[in-house]
Amino acid sequence: DRMAAAPTGPVSQGEMAPTPVAPTTGGKYQGDGSTSYNVVRGDTLSEISDKPQIYDDWTLWPLLYDANKQVIGRDPDLIRPGQQLAVPRDVTDDQAAAATKHAKRKRPPHLLNDGR
Numbered sequence: 001d002r003m004a005a006a007p008t009g010p011v012s013q014g015e016m017a018p019t020p021v022a023p024t025t026g027g028k029y030q031g032d033g034s035t036s037y038n039v040v041r042g043d044t045l046s047e048i049s050d051k052p053q054i055y056d057d058w059t060l061w062p063l064l065y066d067a068n069k070q071v072i073g074r075d076p077d078l079i080r081p082g083q084q085l086a087v088p089r090d091v092t093d094d095q096a097a098a099a100t101k102h103a104k105r106k107r108p109p110h111l112l113n114d115g116r
Helices: 045-050 058-067 093-105
Strands: 036-038 084-086
Touching: 045 058, 058 084, 058 093
Parallel strands: none
Antiparallel strands: 036 084
């Protein structure tokens, strides 16, 4: 098995942090395979989730929140620039369905950030 090379320098905010990832056969929730994302000003969980390299589906934002509660805190609508979020890749169809159900019950948009 070949592994991707680890990054040698800092990762720019708002970009996927390259991480060693074993080659996969694909999957709905694999995106580009990266396992972290650095928040930039104006980002929201739903917008991050909707990025093609993440899940390409805004309704999966609860997966990001659940994986990052210790980083984000109690309010999923308040994320801060510079926060590094884990991107779960071992998502089951049941977890994705539950996330979508939750996302569609919550009032959009999830646009709050602290403005930093």
